[in-house]
């Protein structure tokens with residue numbers, strides 16, 4: 001499947017594999033599907049709990065991108081889980097910022113991730 005790879009900065013032909021290859025020391029993850037870039041060896045997980053269990057979560061992140069995504073979720077999730085801001089409103093605002101529908105898994109560059117992180121931090125400072 002053609003997927004965007006953040007490390008290769010290109011659409012690559014990703015290979016479907018499973019947790020036995022990606023996490024050999026985690027037998028509990030062995031049966032989970034993953035898409036792997038054989039050029040840079042990064043990978044992305046799948047929406048494995050849905051009907052189309054091999055549908056990728058987004059583009060293939062580099063290690064730095066993976067960290068950037070975690071940092072975003074660490075700020076973004078508590079924001080809407082607290083009930084102070086509606087999840088839908090947060091995502092709508094981020095979609096406007098990027099000019100396309102926002103999914104953390106589909107961020108392509110660290111620059112985009114930084115912009116999102118800054119925006120989300122700003123939303124957190126707004127008091128009800």
Ligand SMILES: [Zn+2]
Pocket residue numbers: 005006007008012037038039040041042060
């Ligand atoms: Zn790659």
